[in-house]
Amino acid sequence: MSESAPKDLVAIAARVLDIESRAVKELAARLDSSFSLACEVFLNTEGRIVVTGMGKSGHIAGKIAATFASTGTPSFFMHPAEAGHGDLGMITAQDSLLAISYSGETGEIVTILPLVKRLGVKLIAITGNPRSTLAKAADVHINVHVSEEACPLNLTPTASTTAMLAMGDALGVALLEYRGFTAEDFARSHPSGSLGKKLLMRVSDVMHSGDAIPSVRATVSVSEGLIEMTQKGLGVTAIVDDDNRILGIFTDGDLRRTLDSEIDVRKSTMQSVMHADSVTIRPDVLAAEAVRILDENKITALLVADDENHLVGALNVHDLFRAGVM
16 A cells, blocks of 8 residues: 555545535425425324335435334334335335335335325335436425435445435434424333433332341441441441431441541440431432432432331442443
8 A cells, every 4th residue: 555545545535525415415405395294294194104215225214214213203114125025014004105215216116106005105205316206106205316426436325325314314303303202202212222221210220129228226336337238238328217217327438437536336336426417319210310419429329218218228339330320
């Protein structure tokens, strides 16, 4: 490879990005009522949005279907070649069809158009040719024509597929905002993602409960409290009354301060060393709120209490880390 090659490669990349960014900008200037009409069709669809496309347009169609489905618009991808061999049965009269083909003449899609029309399904087309067979057959056509492909041969779908993808995103976001789709709605369809964990996981999902909760009575010795902390391994113990109501808390930090004061841990009681103003959280609160409370108070563990201040659980930063909330 010559010394000039790296610079040449960077120049090629810059040219590609320039062409594709201009292609997307041109779409914004061409937006018209057809975009709104397409959104109206999708919003009024009682079933699902079936998205189809062949080849590279098919990859774009799959991504658009996934975007719709994850943002409040039920959708799935249908392969047009398979549609002609039985998969057309995926479509019902309550659905609408979004067909993507830059030429508008993709044979596999054109072949199924008469059957789609017989079903009475609304057809939305995204093409780069308003005079194409697909565009003319559509109830609504969205034009994504680009002036040139990024490929130097002007053959490989590059700027055109970018334009299709951007238009699909525009449709998805427009529908999302119109429906009032929220971050919590998004999390429900992404329960395994980091956002889903932050927005759906509750304190009750991560806290230690039952016998795993470190707790002692106020009258026990400090040494007994230390044994409880060690056995439960949370770096903290709650101090409770006979009705299991929280009276205070004792932490690893308190332990260090207690030892520095040289008190007799066998004779001193937990009541004499505990913090009565312990920070607590309810079990039904989002785990993400527990993270905020820990950060705000510069502490590493929390006691979990019900509305009457009964001790029902405990958690620390390690529990939140393991749960993927932090």
